[in-house]
Amino acid sequence: MSDGDEPVAIEAEAPAVEAAAEAPAEAMDTMTALQRVLKKALAHDGLARGLHESAKALEKSSAQLCVLAQDCDQEDYKKLVQALCHEHNINLIQVPSAKTLGEWAGLCKLDSEGKARKVVGCACVVVKDYGEETEALNVLNEYLKAK
Numbered sequence: 827m828s829d830g831d832e833p834v835a836i837e838a839e840a841p842a843v844e845a846a847a848e849a850p851a852e853a854m855d856t857m858t859a860l861q862r863v864l865k866k867a868l869a870h871d872g873l874a875r876g877l878h879e880s881a882k883a884l885e886k887s888s889a890q891l892c893v894l895a896q897d898c899d900q901e902d903y904k905k906l907v908q909a910l911c912h913e914h915n916i917n918l919i920q921v922p923s924a925k926t927l928g929e930w931a932g933l934c935k936l937d938s939e940g941k942a943r944k945v946v947g948c949a950c951v952v953v954k955d956y957g958e959e960t961e962a963l964n965v966l967n968e969y970l971k972a973k
Contacts, residue, residue, distance in 0.1 A: 854962060856969045860893065860919060862962035864930045864951065872955025875931050877903060880952040884910040891917050891953040891966075895924035898949040907950050917970045924949050 854862075867873050874883040883889045884907070892911050898904055911918040921927050924947035931951045956963055 854965050856919075856966065857921070859962040859965035859969070860921070861930045862960065863891075863953065863956060863966050864893070865932075866957040866960060866962070867953045867955060868932045870955055870957030872953060872957055873931055874952040874954055875948050875950075877906075877950060880907065880950045881910065883952040883954050884914060884916060887914045887916075888954050889914070889916045889952045890956065891919065891970075893919050893921060893927060893951045893953075895927045895947070895949045896920050896922050897924055900949075903949060917973075919970075923947075927951060 864873065874880050874889070880889075880892065884892065892907065894904065894907050908918065910916075925945050928946045928948035931948050
């Protein structure tokens, strides 16, 4: 009998988690939406991180979105990424910090509380596959249309 009760408990908890995730989506800003989209793309193996991977994805036109850190100190790097995005008509979003972008792209270790430790900076991330459609993706698409 206990085997039959376990799936019922799991099914009852899943909708509560989804409802909690949907509630804050109404007041979501662009950076929060971008963070969630990057996490979802990372889970679906749809991110290219770093200059080499990003440039390859941009050249193949397999990229759907490019994120560039504003605090990148290499001007040639920024010019290359911006030119490739412009040439292939790929949306470009700039974020203020490479460390933040690295954390969002999964280039860090997580401690027991789930906080990021040993974050590696990442100046460029390309989304090749969004994974699944979420509210965060809709917010981000609305921002890109208005831009």
